[in-house]
Amino acid sequence: MKEPETKKQKPRARDLGIQFDGSTGKNNAITDVAGVEVGYSTIIVDGNSKSIGAGPVRTGVTAIFPTGKAKKFNPVYANWHSLNGNGEMTGTTWITESGFLESPIMLTNSNSIGIVLDAVLKWYVKTDWHKTEDWWYTYPVVAETYDGFLNDIYGFHVKEKHVLEAIDNASSGKLAEGNVGGGTGMMSFGFKGGTGTSSRIAHIKDDIFTVGALVQSNFGIKKNLTISGVPVGLELLNVGNAVFNGPLTSRRREGDGSIIVIIATDAPLLPHQLKKIAQRVSLGIGAVGGIGANGSGEIFLAFSTANENAFDRNCNILAESLSNDQLTPLFEATVQAVEEAIINAMIAAETMVGINGNIAYGLSHDLLTDTLRKYNRLNS
DSSP: OOOOOOOOOOOOOGGBOOOOOOOOOOOSSSSGTTEEEEEEEEEEEEEOOSSTSOOOOEEEEEETTTTTTOOOOOOOEEEEEEEEEEEEEEHHHHHHHSSEEEEEEEEGGGGGGHHHHHHHHHHHHTTTTTTTOOOOOOEEEEEEEEOOSSSSSGGGOOOOHHHHHHHHOOOOOOSOOBBEEEEEEEEEETTEOOOEEEEEEEEETEEEEEEEEEEEEEEEEGGOOOOOOOHHHHHHHTOOOBBOSSSOOOOOEEEEEEEEEEEOOOOOOOOHHHHHHHHHHHHHHHHOOOOTTTTTEEEEEEEEEESTTOOOSSSSSOOOOOOOOGHHHHHHHHHHHHHOOOOOOHHHHHOEEEEEGOOOOOOHHHHHHHHHHHTTOOOO
């Protein structure tokens, strides 16, 4: 039986001996939070770059279901944060107002937000997502990063069928990373980037909680890249630089791009506490050298799968929450998971040639491990 794309894993950071703090869940992925499902549609089609719409296509869609597809409309507490707003995540106004995430989270390229949102709404109708309610509206959450350096982004190649493919492929367990899903055509710190994930276990008194992160990573200035505390970007400054072969002068500046980060946890948190979690994502980005560049949209969303029956249109509910004084281990877990998820995306990503022959080189595993070994930061 052919292994689904969602499950096909490339080497990961820990496979190379890279050191990280904290203990991971079983799969070291956002799906270590029980109930979370992730699916991809990866669109890679060659073309001649002679006209808009002719390719090459290097893009895709990622779908994240907080409590799985089978439960359908099942809102969870959530909140979000923007480190720099040069990007888009739809539905956030209502998340702020209501405190709930009511939809799957979809990730794609900058020009495909509309088609993805539209396709999700159609899928709601087709699958009776709202469970026979005859008067409903949900604001789907769709976030983006820009893949136009490699992808024929103005050809609008993401279609409804790709959105449905990502949804249909959503499942739990291990996840593929790198050039997959919405992260297919993305770059990070001057190297090929993309989709990455990680998780951490947090101990609070006698309880054990899981925090998982998934990133669509397309940001960073090369000289700032830091891995396991080592100035990798400076060490490899003249190695593997992206190649622009476009017919016109590129307006792209180093550091332009964006990163979307999704945090899941099974810890019982209320929306104001999930805001605190979302804010700590910035620290994980900073740990790898992110500075929130002007041309980089850095938008984060955090949700809790606890308090599963908290949403009720008619009745009062009782919700459990940790006290604010207990949250620090979750903050630490968030920072650590985000840091590793970004590096996992880069480790899994492979060199990609895109539109106009533009090239984004994968981060060389050999050069990286040699650099880390030089600083005594590599596990034997």
